[in-house]
Amino acid sequence: MNPRTDARVTLDPEDWDEFRSLAHQMLDDALDYLQNVRSRPAWQPMPDSIRDSFAEPVPKVGIGAAAAYADFKERILPYPNGNIHSRFWGWVQGTGTPLGVMAEMLGVTMNPHMAGFNQAPALVEHQVIRWIAELMGYPVTSSGLLVTGGTMANILALNVARHAKCGFDVRQKGLQGTDAKLLVYGSSETHNWASKGIELLGLGREAFRVVPVTPEYTIDVASLRETLQRDREAGHLPICIIGTAGTVNTGAIDDLQSLAEIAREYNVWFRMDGAFGAWARISAKLKPLVAGMEKADSIGLDLHKWIYLPFDCACVLVRDGGLHGAAFASTASYLTQYERGVIAGGLPFANLGIDLTRNFKALKVWMSFKAHGLDHIAKVIDQNVDDIRYLAECIRQSDELELLAPVPLNIMCFRYVRPGLSDAALNRLNTEVLLRIQHRFS
């Protein structure tokens, strides 16, 4: 007997028929779970017994797929944070779609390596990027990459901005290449990816010039200009202005036209964070709100928010595709490219970001765009904004509720008010109301 063949082990099912029937059960359960989402609470607290049960030891001996699935159904499935539910409010988190679930399954079935390679999945990502660029008003010479989220999209773009505007070879010399202080500008309502990114790129948090906002929570353009002027006169090196279309707190949209003009005047990069708000552009009704975003040097946008795809999926676009590549491209002997064969076409996606091994995110975008069509998706976005505007109107007419900020898009901040209570007391009361709603009525 050949000991090598005798000892062979595998992670494939021992009995494919049995596995197929379990897999069908999983799929049926998953579809029931999605179809009946409204019949469950959005969120429920976990009993201590469930919470404590996750301290179990490393499973050295397997229990089999059926038993592992039963365990998943009992201890995990009933306890999500709730974002796929129609009564989940309070955070900017997408829901996913049933088709997105299926596309994700098909994508991981193929499980292609998405650094690039000579394969149809790579063409799908190229096509999806082209579609998104076109929708955002970007030229064909722009480039883009699907990434995990808005945070990653923004940080990659900030790296391109640093490369483009620092005036020396930052890839070679790092931040030792200059004595000048490289500075980034954004409003106090900028999402905290900016602090994380600025730290990560070695600029230090002090390099983030936090510009005050107007009563509408948009960047104060005059103040931005003054800060830039002062910094330039002090010999500093401004490299990037961050504008936001749809801030995470209130949905505010910065004056993007003015930001584009100022960026040109001061020769800095204009980075547009449109994590969800950029998609207003695909709606004829909302498009004027984000006018000017197409002038940005780079746009970031999430597909796991207003395009409703399952996590994770976002996109970074860079107007000057050459610059994007120049900021990230690198080679290695084990990645040598040939003109024929599996690696023909190279590894374009690995060369536009940090990740080498990437999953097939593009399939869920491609299938969703094709199946639903962008006109339909735009209608869903319109409907979302109409609903919020209706709700805002109800709140304006209520004596007991108060709107706390303008409602330009799909985010609304409001609270319960009771005469005679201080602001701090009202905030405490509203926090309590919020938490009780989560615990009792979700």
Ligand SMILES: Cc1ncc(COP(=O)(O)O)c(C=O)c1O
């Ligand atoms: C305006 C804005 N930028 C960036 C982000 C971060 O995106 P992600 O959570 O996908 O990393 C968010 C998330 O809500 C956001 O609203």
